[in-house]
Structure formats: structure tokens, C-alpha cells
Amino acid sequence: MRIVVLAGGIGGARFLRGLKAAAPDADITVIGNTGDDIHLFGLKVCPDLDTVMYTLGGGIHEGQGWGRADETFTVKEELAAYGVGPDWFGLGDRDFATHIIRTQMITAGYPLSAVTEALCARWQPGVRLIPMTDDRVETHVVIDAPEDGGRKAVHFQEYWVRLHASVPAHAVLPVGAEQSKPAPGVLEAIGEADVVLFPPSNPVVSIGTILAVPGMREAIADAGVPVVGLSPIVGNAPVRGMADKVLAAVGVESTAAAVAKHYGSGLLDGWLVDTVDAATVGEVEEAGINCRAVPLMMTDIEAAARMAREALALAKEVSS
Ligand code: GDP
Numbered sequence: 001m002r003i004v005v006l007a008g009g010i011g012g013a014r015f016l017r018g019l020k021a022a023a024p025d026a027d028i029t030v031i032g033n034t035g036d037d038i039h040l041f042g043l044k045v046c047p048d049l050d051t052v053m054y055t056l057g058g059g060i061h062e063g064q065g066w067g068r069a070d071e072t073f074t075v076k077e078e079l080a081a082y083g084v085g086p087d088w089f090g091l092g093d094r095d096f097a098t099h100i101i102r103t104q105m106i107t108a109g110y111p112l113s114a115v116t117e118a119l120c121a122r123w124q125p126g127v128r129l130i131p132m133t134d135d136r137v138e139t140h141v142v143i144d145a146p147e148d149g150g151r152k153a154v155h156f157q158e159y160w161v162r163l164h165a166s167v168p169a170h171a172v173l174p175v176g177a178e179q180s181k182p183a184p185g186v187l188e189a190i191g192e193a194d195v196v197l198f199p200p201s202n203p204v205v206s207i208g209t210i211l212a213v214p215g216m217r218e219a220i221a222d223a224g225v226p227v228v229g230l231s232p233i234v235g236n237a238p239v240r241g242m243a244d245k246v247l248a249a250v251g252v253e254s255t256a257a258a259v260a261k262h263y264g265s266g267l268l269d270g271w272l273v274d275t276v277d278a279a280t281v282g283e284v285e286e287a288g289i290n291c292r293a294v295p296l297m298m299t300d301i302e303a304a305a306r307m308a309r310e311a312l313a314l315a316k317e318v319s320s
């Protein structure tokens, strides 16, 4: 079975770990979000690709869900001693090595997709990880700028990590997306897939950004295979993080049903909501999307694997 998964960071990575356990013989291609990418200290940092790579490769900091296990922060401390920032983005020493190699390869002319493949040669994530595009796309968030009486756009990481999404987001802009092209292998993988899954990743700044790459949404909708998603919203709130803030920016309520309708029946064939949201199943089905209520908390790998099995079962059901 060939499975294509669109993934952000933590939600995507933890689901993928379950999917690998649930379908050990499947051929899994992951299309990773690169809208979160940022240049820091002259280095190209790809937080979502690295979260997937480290999680599936066994190098992730389990408690945190991002960054490396057994990390130290000597380089960060030395940079701070020079007064060189930003100090709000925590890059550890082990993690720095990944960004140094990535930047070195990109400077030498390799596209991000080739660099990602090279990094994965070490981590052996057990999936084919492809960035959504080799082109530069950067998610920006429009916030109030009271100091000049107007609004300004800040990099997504500044909004998320420095400001902790504590101020209202008026718009989310995937800058550069319109001019971008899917990375080599992306459209081919979708065209050859038996099923496409949307893990419980952020619908706006993770999956929404991937879908903003021209041709991506059409390729998935026209693939003629079941497309099944899992809600990152449980009991009207994100399980972790601040997805409600960016959903509000695109005019979508923080409910499992509203997220399903935001993707729409033109894209989604099936949708899983948590059992606490069982009362919304009818609303999702009225919108033309098959819906089931099952436990959606990824407390451990086995729980994530059960979610993956439910998603594959629903895919089978909608395709028959
Ligand atoms: P990020 O890039 O690290 O923010 O990760 P993703 O975009 O892949 O996933 C973030 C989303 O995962 C958040 O909106 C969370 O609500 C969701 N999430 C995290 N853990 C769980 C879980 O155990 N169950 C469900 N249903 N969603 C989760």
C-alpha cells in the first residue's frame, strides 16, 4: 500500500510514528511543511522537516516533542555572550550540526529535497520525506503594530515562539507560495498513492501551507483515492499549541467540525473526530464528509497506531 501524508511538526511526526507501527509494510511518503523555515545565524533551519526526521529516526526530545534528546546549549550561550540574537529560538548544539550541513549543501547548490534526503540517510526515518517545495516559502502573520498605528507582518516563528501567539493574528500569509513549485517527487507520489492522510497537524500553518503550493490541492483532489484527515482540535481546543489563534485569522472556529468543513468535501472524503466530539459527526456528514468518532489522543505510539488503523479503515470504507 502506498500512503502519502501531509505533515507539519509534532502532530504530524507523532501520527507518522503510529502509522509506521500500524502499517509496517506500507510505502509511506511524507510531504513536509517548509513554511516554518527560518534563517538564523546564517543557517537555514527547517523545524517541521527536522521534527519528522528526528521523531521517526529516534533522535527527538520526547518530552518537548521538538529538538534533539540529550541536548546542550553551549553555542547558544556563546552567541548570547557576543550579544548576538535572537535569543528566543532555542537551537541546541546537536541541532546546530543539522543546520550547518543543510546550509553548506544548499550553498553548494543542492535543492532542499536533495539535502533532506542526505540528512535522512543518517536518520533512516523509514518513510520518504520530501519538502513540499524546493522554493523559498515563508509563513508570515499579520499583527497589530500599535507603535506606528497600523499593522505589520512578522515571521511565523516570531509570532509563535517569541510572542507565543499572545496577540491576535489578522491574517496568515504563505509568502512565496504562489510562485513555488512542488518539489520533485511530490506530485508523482500523490499520483501513485492508494490513500492520502492529513494527520492532526495544524490546518492553517502546516497543512494549509502545503496546500498553498500551486498544484498540490488539485493533485490530491484529482488523485481519485480516499483522502482522510484526523482532527487536531479536540473538545473545541487544540490538543497542544495555539492553532485556535491562526484558525481565527482565517475565519474558522476551533471545532473539529469547522476544520473538516474548512478543508471541504472537495478535498476530504473522511474525517476522524475524538470521542468527546461525537455529537458533531452528523454536522460533518451533512457537509458531505464521512465521519467517525474515535479516541484521538496520541498518548503513546500504540495510541497513535490505533488512530492510524482507524484512518486506514475509514479510507477503505469510503473507497468501497
Ligand atoms: P507543529 O508544526 O509542531 O505545530 O505540529 P503540527 O502542525 O504537525 O501539529 C500541531 C497540531 O497537533 C496542534 O494543533 C495540536 O492540536 C495537534 N496535536 C498534538 N498532539 C495531538 C494529539 O495527541 N491528538 C490530536 N488529535 N492532535 C494533537
Ligand code: CA
Pocket (backbone or CB within 6 Å): 008, 009, 033, 036, 047, 048, 205, 206
Ligand atoms: Ca510547524
